[in-house]
Amino acid sequence: MNGGPSGFQNAPVTRNLVIFCAFLTVLFVARGRSTSLGFSYQDIIQRLRFFRVIPSIFAFSSIPELIFGVYLLYYFRLFERQIGSNKYSVFVLFSLSASLLLDVLALVFLKDRTTKILASGPYGLIFASFIPFLFDIPISSQIRVFGIPFSDKSFIYMAGLQLFLSSWKRSLVPTICGLLAGSLYRLNVFGIRRFKFPQFIESFFSRLSWSAPRRSPPRINVRRNVPTSANHHLERSFGSTTTSIVEPPESSVAILVSMGFDSNLARQALMRARNDINMATDILLEAQSR
Incomplete structure (x- = not known):
C-alpha cells in the first residue's frame, strides 16, 4: 500500500x-x-x-x-x-x-x-x-x-x-x-x-492551481499484446485500442496500479483518456461497475 x-x-x-x-x-x-x-x-x-x-x-x-x-x-x-x-x-x-x-x-x-x-x-x-x-x-x-x-x-x-x-x-x-x-x-x-x-x-x-506545466510526450501508434478475452473487454469498455494515442507515462500507470487497478487495464484507460488520469480513473471505475 x-x-x-x-x-x-x-x-x-x-x-x-x-x-x-x-x-x-x-x-x-x-x-x-x-x-x-x-x-x-x-x-x-x-x-x-x-x-x-x-x-x-x-x-x-x-x-x-x-x-x-x-x-x-x-x-x-x-x-x-x-x-x-x-x-x-x-x-x-x-x-x-x-x-x-x-x-x-x-x-x-x-x-x-x-x-x-x-x-x-x-x-x-x-x-x-x-x-x-x-x-x-x-x-x-x-x-x-x-x-x-x-x-x-x-x-x-x-x-x-x-x-x-x-x-x-x-x-x-x-x-x-x-x-x-x-x-x-x-x-x-x-x-x-x-x-x-x-x-x-x-x-x-x-486555473488557480499551482501545478507546473506538463510537456506532452510524443504521439505514437500503439497496439498492446493482451489476451483475446481481455482485449475484447477493453474494446467494449474503453473503445478501440488501435488508434493514434499518447504513450502513457509510467508515473501515471503507477498511480492507477497503486489504487488497485491492473496495469494493462490502467494503461489502456490512460490511452483512451489521452493521459488524463482523472478521466482514466472514471473509465476504470465505470468498467468495474458493469
Whole structure:
C-alpha cells in the first residue's frame, strides 16, 4: 500500500489544503494567538462569534499537531488520486461541513460554558478520511515487532492516535464527529458520492492551481499484446485500442496500479483518456461497475 508517486502530483486539492493549514497555523503560533483558536458553546450559541469558525477549522493550535495533521492530510492524497480532484473536493466540503454541524450540535448538547472543548484544525476531514482508509485500502505488507504483528496501515493509525491524544479532551468531540461525517459519506447519504462540481467551477479552480506545466510526450501508434478475452473487454469498455494515442507515462500507470487497478487495464484507460488520469480513473471505475 502506498500513495503512489511522491509529492502532490495529481493531488492539487490536497496541496492547497496542506499549504493553507500550515500557513494559518504558523501565523497564529508566531503571533502568539494560537490559544484563541477553537470555540465553545458560549462563543457560538451565546456570543455568535462565527468569525472564529474558519480559522478554527483549518489552523492547528500547536506545531506538533500541525506535523501529524499535515502528514495525514498528505498521506490521504491517495483518495484524491483515486476518485479525482472534483469528487475529492466534494468529500472535503462535505466532511468539514458535516463535522462542523455535528460539533455545534455536540456543544448544544454538552452546554460547556466555561472551556473550549473543541480542538482547532481540520480534524473533521482527517478523521473522516479514516473511514475509507479502514474499509477500502487493503493491507499490502505485514511485519512483526517483538512478536507483535503490524501492517503498513498500522503506522497511519498510530499517527491518527497521536493527533487525537495531542489535545485529548478538546479533540474528542471533533474526532468522533469526523468519523461520523466519514461514515455518512460512505453510506452515500443524500447521494453525496455522486455529486460533482459543475465544469465551470472546476475550470476556474484549475486555473488557480499551482501545478507546473506538463510537456506532452510524443504521439505514437500503439497496439498492446493482451489476451483475446481481455482485449475484447477493453474494446467494449474503453473503445478501440488501435488508434493514434499518447504513450502513457509510467508515473501515471503507477498511480492507477497503486489504487488497485491492473496495469494493462490502467494503461489502456490512460490511452483512451489521452493521459488524463482523472478521466482514466472514471473509465476504470465505470468498467468495474458493469
